[in-house]
Amino acid sequence: MRQYLDFEKPVAELENKIAELRQMAKDGEGINIADEIGKLSDKAEKQLRAAYTKLTPWQKVSVARHAQRPRALDYFKALLEEYTPLAGDRLGHDDQAVVGGLARFRGQAVVVIGTERGFDMESRLRHNFGMPKPEGYRKAQRLVELAGRFGLPILTFIDTSGAWPGIDAEQRGQAQAIARSTDCCLRAPVPFIATIIGEGGSGGAVALGAGDRVLMLEHSIYSVIAPEGAASILWRDPKQASTAAEALKLTAQDLLKLKLIDRIIPEPIGGAQRFPSEAIASVGDAIDEVLKELLPLDGENLVAKRREKFLAMGRDAL
Amino acid sequence: MSWLTEYVRPKIRGLLQREVPENLWTSCDSCSQMILIKDLERAQKVCPHCGHHGKANATERLDWTFDGGHYTRIELPKVPTDPLGFRDQKKYVDRLKDAKAKSHLDESLAVAHGKIGGRDAVVAVMAYEFMAGTMGTAMGEAFVAACRLAVLQKAALVIYTASGGARMQEGVLSLMQMPRTTIGVEMLKDAGLPYIVVLTNPTTGGVSASFAMLGDVQLAEPEALIAFTGPRVIQDTVREKLPEGFQRSEYLRDHGMVDMVVARSEMHETLARLIGLMTNSPATASEAAA
Ligand SMILES: [Zn+2]
Numbered sequence: 001m002r003q004y005l006d007f008e009k010p011v012a013e014l015e016n017k018i019a020e021l022r023q024m025a026k027d028g029e030g031i032n033i034a035d036e037i038g039k040l041s042d043k044a045e046k047q048l049r050a051a052y053t054k055l056t057p058w059q060k061v062s063v064a065r066h067a068q069r070p071r072a073l074d075y076f077k078a079l080l081e082e083y084t085p086l087a088g089d090r091l092g093h094d095d096q097a098v099v100g101g102l103a104r105f106r107g108q109a110v111v112v113i114g115t116e117r118g119f120d121m122e123s124r125l126r127h128n129f130g131m132p133k134p135e136g137y138r139k140a141q142r143l144v145e146l147a148g149r150f151g152l153p154i155l156t157f158i159d160t161s162g163a164w165p166g167i168d169a170e171q172r173g174q175a176q177a178i179a180r181s182t183d184c185c186l187r188a189p190v191p192f193i194a195t196i197i198g199e200g201g202s203g204g205a206v207a208l209g210a211g212d213r214v215l216m217l218e219h220s221i222y223s224v225i226a227p228e229g230a231a232s233i234l235w236r237d238p239k240q241a242s243t244a245a246e247a248l249k250l251t252a253q254d255l256l257k258l259k260l261i262d263r264i265i266p267e268p269i270g271g272a273q274r275f276p277s278e279a280i281a282s283v284g285d286a287i288d289e290v291l292k293e294l295l296p297l298d299g300e301n302l303v304a305k306r307r308e309k310f311l312a313m314g315r316d317a318l
Numbered sequence: 319m320s321w322l323t324e325y326v327r328p329k330i331r332g333l334l335q336r337e338v339p340e341n342l343w344t345s346c347d348s349c350s351q352m353i354l355i356k357d358l359e360r361a362q363k364v365c366p367h368c369g370h371h372g373k374a375n376a377t378e379r380l381d382w383t384f385d386g387g388h389y390t391r392i393e394l395p396k397v398p399t400d401p402l403g404f405r406d407q408k409k410y411v412d413r414l415k416d417a418k419a420k421s422h423l424d425e426s427l428a429v430a431h432g433k434i435g436g437r438d439a440v441v442a443v444m445a446y447e448f449m450a451g452t453m454g455t456a457m458g459e460a461f462v463a464a465c466r467l468a469v470l471q472k473a474a475l476v477i478y479t480a481s482g483g484a485r486m487q488e489g490v491l492s493l494m495q496m497p498r499t500t501i502g503v504e505m506l507k508d509a510g511l512p513y514i515v516v517l518t519n520p521t522t523g524g525v526s527a528s529f530a531m532l533g534d535v536q537l538a539e540p541e542a543l544i545a546f547t548g549p550r551v552i553q554d555t556v557r558e559k560l561p562e563g564f565q566r567s568e569y570l571r572d573h574g575m576v577d578m579v580v581a582r583s584e585m586h587e588t589l590a591r592l593i594g595l596m597t598n599s600p601a602t603a604s605e606a607a608a
Contacts, residue, residue, distance in 0.1 A: 163527075165547035165555045170565055173575045175526035175546035182500050183532060202484075203496060203527045203546070210497040224484045224493040224524075234406035234486060249402050249489045258401065260490050307504075310497045311462065314455040314488075315397060 072114025093135030163204035189299025389432030435590025458495030465502035483523020
């Protein structure tokens with residue numbers, strides 16, 4: 001069952017109608033419905049295109065969070081061979097909100113790391129809805145250091161509303177785990193490509209996102225705070241979330257303009273959730289291209305350039 | 319680095335003696351007992367009745383930290399303000415203007431250099447009085463400048479943290495101060511220089527999750543709130559009773575995140591000793607006696 005977003009309602013109505021017509025044809029009503037279905041499909045396609053070419057920031061938030069959008073493990077499955085998951089932070093815990101391990105990406109051995117939200121209640125609970133605890137960030141640190149030791153490029157797939165805001169997480173040093181994770185990313189002497197596939201939620205995303213290149217899917221978001229949170233704090237009105245989403249400049253398009261990310265990966269019309277395998281393939285191609293640029297550079301050079309890139313952010317007037 | 323020489327110009331000399339009238343009283347935020355303001359200032363804003371460490375501003379912290387209260391403030395590097403043209407209930411540029419007027423500071427970080435225990439040190443102090451010590455581009459840039467200054471002077475860096483976290487009005491640019499300040503810390507570590515963090519009340523969000531947790535040594539003032547996620551948000555999420563003393567300095571020490579909780583009266587001596595030990599420089603007479 002396709003899940004429609006609010007702004008997709010007109011499309012939903014058309015598509016339901018098409019489904020009804022198909023059912024009628026199957027039930028042998030005898031009328032020629034091909035024409036009618038063709039017309040309706042065209043109309044639906046046009047509406048979808050119209051909606052998706054001018055999504056507002058707040059609509060993008062809902063697309064980025066869509067439950068049927070491909071998740072990190074979907075990307076792993078489609079883009080990697082010989083994926084060998086590795087587990088544990090070696091300090092007493094394993095956090096399934098962060099998944100990762102060794103794999104081959106188009107022939108090249110890599111280390112992959114992702115935040116995984118899960119797809120049904122059981123898997124969502126297992127992955128803690130994609131909200132890592134300190135052990136998740138410490139597992140990431142371990143994997144990043146492993147990649148450094150063997151000269152393997154690092155690919156991260158980010159999709160998280162943020163780090164887990166819980167007692168246990170604070171007790172075990174959430175802040176320190178995030179800080180160290182960012183530090184590890186910045187120091188990794190190997191190509192580091194971070195891709196935001198859904199939601200890039202605050203410090204919990206930065207911890208896996210301080211790479212040579214940061215790519216964003218067309219309708220993904222990256223934000224210092226959820227727009228709902230900004231609305232309650234700055235506007236003192238949770239209903240102002242859409243205003244906040246606009247003001248925060250959290251879309252891939254805004255962030256590219258601000259030179260805070262490096263590349264936007266186009267999504268199929270209707271979003272990655274409608275055509276997951278197309279979206280995943282585009283992400284694979286983009287990563288492949290960027291990786292080819294980075295592979296010739298040696299570790300020291302990569303780290304130096306990565307530092308320059310982050311230090312340059314916000315220094316120039318735009 | 320020409321831009322460095324440009325902003326290392328002395329700006330304000332330390333030790334601006336403020337005259338406090340003899341007979342003005344205030345009350346402690348914690349125990350509510352009456353205290354002569356003059357006595358409170360002399361005690362570095364620590365309540366003589368209950369030991370509560372009251373709010374201190376950036377200038378006071380600099381005065382207390384350097385030997386004899388002597389230091390040289392540096393001018394902060396200039397960066398574009400209001401990159402997003404942000405406006406919530408109020409324009410960000412107006413919030414900045416108000417903060418500057420209220421705090422007499424340019425940003426939420428003040429940086430100075432001088433001596434601690436006779437050894438070179440750069441001290442950066444986050445000013446909670448400036449937009450709740452939030453971290454935006456200017457603050458991040460000032461922190462990186464402090465790191466560079468320390469590297470240039472082969473000095474230790476001490477930072478007093480106090481922050482509500484990222485400055486939302488700068489969107490992802492504020493978030494990017496996490497990697498940017500982390501790079502500053504890496505420069506210090508690569509240069510083999512001591513980096514000492516003093517966590518003060520409160521230190522939360524993106525600040526706690528970046529340079530504030532990367533110290534070679536982590537100190538904290540008594541009972542400071544130190545958190546990634548603030549207690550109210552956690553309470554709303556987990557709907558459980560929070561443990562006693564949760565997210566306070568002593569709790570972090572007991573959970574392995576802070577080396578020691580240091581009273582304000584002991585801070586200068588502790589910093590001097592740590593820097594002496596970390597740089598393996600000979601003990602001074604007073605340290606040998608202690
Ligand atoms: Zn008191």
